[in-house]
Amino acid sequence: MHFYKKLSPFYNLALLYFIVSFILRIVLLFHPITQSSFTFTESLKIFSFGLLSDFFVFTIASVFLWLYLIFISNSKYNAPYGYIILASFVALLIYTASGKSIFDEYGGALPKIVLIFVSLKTLLFSFFLFLPKHRNKIRFWLFAFVIFLYVLLILQNAISEFFFWNEFGVKYNFIAVNYLIYTNEVIGNIMQSYPVVPIFSALFLITGAITYFIIKKSRNYIDEIPSFNEKLKISALYAVLSITSLLAIPGLAKTQNSKNIFVNELQSNGIYKFYLAFQNNKLDYFKFYKTIPNEKAFAILKHELPSISGKNTIREIKEDSIEQHKNVVLITIESLSADFMKMYGNKQNITPFLDSLAQKSLLFTNVYAAGNRTVRGLEAVTLCLPPTAGESVVKREDNKNKFSTGSVFLKKGYNVKFMYGGDAFFDNMQDFYSGNGYQIIDKSNFSENEVTFSNVWGVCDEDMYNKAIKVMNSEAKENRPFFNHIMTVSNHRPFTYPNNKIDIPGNIKSRDGGVKYTDYALKQFFKQAEKQSWFKNTVFVIVADHCASSAGKTELPLDKYRIPALIYTPDRKPEKYTKLMSQIDIMPTLFGLLNFDYESKFFGQDVFKTDYQPRAFIATYQDLGLIKDNVLTILSPKQQIKQFKLKLNNTIGISPEFQIHYDEIPLKAENNDLVNQTISYYQSASYVLKEKEYQFKDLADRNKKLYANVRN
Structure with missing residues (x-):
């Protein structure tokens, strides 16, 4: 028998993997979320380099197959x-x-x-x-099981990559790694979002059929087990290919350098992308990013925050008017992109209440989310600092006793709560908020008769708001103001919600339905709130946590970070603020409107102050961006820096302050001032976190007092 036939289990499985990966790339290429066209050269690069990546990744992934086969004797x-x-x-x-x-x-x-x-x-x-007489039969079925398992994993990975692309417009990334941690919510989300039983039934049938043909072509390996010398040859060949693969895979990853991000994503291998995300979930800014001396970083930051001194952001905020200790309700809305609202060009009328409320509010028209995940949005409005590299502070071990929105309210004598319709354990919210002085109200605090509808993420928004009304009515009797931060859940896949509430049925699982129901529930909340004694003495802050999608042709597509934000105060005249600002500026601006005097460590600023210089921060877990002076500067690992001139891509019929689409044109010459400012922001934010300069020193004592008051 020819030696190459001894390799049949390897090359038959490899052929299957290449075919499946090729088909997957074609499917993703024409997927609606892939908002791009490709030149012939780009297409050639996607499929040729993609095939090479697949070959080398499969070589490494087949190590278990080699170990199994080499010990058969x-x-x-x-x-x-x-x-x-x-x-x-x-x-x-x-x-x-x-x-x-x-x-x-x-x-x-x-x-x-x-x-x-x-x-x-x-x-x-x-x-x-x-049982020597049954040895061949046992070996055959064991061999069949191993092949079946490899086929199943190949097909399952392709399905997973498709659904991940369908949700995020990229191959596996940091989010996929996080999903391994919260299996209950993630598996539940999949079960409720997709026809799992038919999909997996078909998957197992197809896997069985493919396994049958591969075994038919490969069983010669166990019918005529290779000799010791042949196994040495197989092992030597595998060792050479493995070493080559380990060297080649990172090199091929460096060829993913197109300006069109979709080209890079389609060219990449999903399994290797997952590995990279797993490795890079913690990124030390000072190790991976361009730095300048810390003294210089804080000196540059001082131009933005004039009253700071030294290597920290401590400064006194003083107002000329009397403080207003009004109640504050902060509502962060899940996945609410700016372009869901009518003023930004949406014609589906899916946010009628928010559209009307915006006309009665202080409306911020040019706000950018700090990141593309809920924990980034929560971090932005709670800690008011730029998004640092790696995981959000919310999910880090050192996430407690931080200077925060809650700590400012606590010092003013407020009751402080975080309310969430799901399990606050998810995304480490329980640990973060309880560790920063907030009392937690989540699904575990609901009685059976308080839940009318729930899905894997938690109770519907109406139920959460009904609970919030009860809590606030109780708080209003305590003779002290309250600050309640509410995080919504309904505008999230699987987009299920109670039927007969809006004109889009909840069981069809539509994104537009999720948005419209979220808007409807908010309207019901305000209807109830208006009837309460505390309503006229309450300020309502409404802001999205992030956009519905972050996929785009560039690393940081601006339209995928633009979010709505408004502050509604009963009996206050409506107003528009049209200058560029960041999600981290929302709460410091509110404190300014309430005339709060306080010691601040926030990087976020009151945008109405005369020394405010318009800028915004947008980031993934590794690309850190600053928008300023019509330029986007991006810091990336390995000390990489990119800059883009922002050219407005005007949409007809939309007012100038609501235009969200920009072309990002690479700068021919680097703007050093903006590079240094970007480094200054992100390096100083990383520094104060690393050196524990962002702590709220007396929070532990205040927590004890807070919980004592709650018990009493």
Whole structure:
């Protein structure tokens, strides 16, 4: 038999992987979210470099297949070797089951996983040793199972990549890594969003059929087990290809340098992208990004925040008027892109209440979200600092006792609460907010009769608002003002909500329906609030946490970060603020409107102050952007810097202050002042977090007083 036939399990599975990846790229290329056209050269690059990436990634991923196949033999069951090996397996099994193995020192699920694996290996080896007549049959079905598993993983990965693209417009990234942590919500979301049973039924049938044909073409490996010399050749070949792959994969990743982000994403291999995201979930700014001396960074920052001194952002905020200790309700709305609203050009009439409320409010027309995830939005309105590299502060271990929106209200004697219709454990919200002086109201605080509808993310927005009204009515009797931060959930896939509320049924799972129901629920909240004694003494702040999608042709597409924001105060005249501003400026601006005197550490500013210089921060977990003077500056890992001139792509019929589309044109010559300002913001924010300069020192004592008041 020719030697190449001994490689049949490898090349048959590889061929399947290449075909599936090729088809997936075509599907994603023509997906509606892929808002781009491609030149012939770009298409050639996508498929040729993509195939190379797939080849090298498959080589590395087939290491388990190589390990399994290389140890298939009959000689190891001959006496006395078979009994010695079995005795070794039994000893290892006793060791792992003892509860005192090295694996137990690591804790978690690892000891159980190792115990199950060793148990199966011991059991299977016993079958092969003591049932020689059935050895070939057992080996065949074990071989079939391994091939089936590889086929299933290849197809399952393609389906997962498709649905991830469908949601985010990119291959696997940081979000996919996070999804591994919150399996209950994520699996529940998938179950409620997609026809899972039909999909997986079809998946298993197709997997079975493909496995049948691959086994038919590859079973010669187990029918005529390779000799020792042949296995050495296979191992040598695999070793060479593996080493080559380990060197080639990062090199190919560097060729993903197109100005069109869709080209880079389609060219990339999803599995390797997942690996990179897993590796980069923690990014030390000072290790990966362009830096300047800290003294210089804070000196530049002083031009933006004139009253700071030294390497911190501490400054005194003084107002000329008497403080107004009004109640404050902050509502961060899930995934509310600016272009869902009529004023930004939407013609579907899916936010009629917000559209009308905006005409009665202080409306900020030119606001950009700090990031593309809920935790970034929560971080922006709570900590009011630029989004630093890696994971949001909300999800970091060192996330407590920070200077925050809540700490300012606490110092003014407010009751401070965070309200969420789901489980606050998700995205570490419980740990973050409770660790920063907030009392938590989440799904666990709802009685059965308070829940009329829920999905995997939690109770519907109406139920959350009804609960909020009850809580605020109770707070109003305590003779002290309240600050309540409400996070909505209904405008999120699977987009299910109570039927017969709006003209889009809740069971059709439509994005427009999710937005319109969110708007409807907000209207019902205001209807109830208007009837309460505390209403006229309350300020309502409404802002999106992030946009519905972050996919675009560039690293940071501006229209995917533009969000609506408004402050509604009963009996206050409506007003528009049209200058550029950041999500982190919303709460400092509110404090200015309330005439609060306080010591601030915020990077966010009161945009009505004369020294405010319009700018906005937008970021992913690794690309950190500053919009200023009609230029977008982006800092990326490996000390990379990009700058783009922003050219308005005018939409006919939309007022100038509501235009959101810009072409990002690479600057031919670097603007050093803006580069240094961008570095200054992000480096100083990273510094104060790292050096614990962003702490609220007496929060622990205030927490005790707060909870004592709550109990009383």
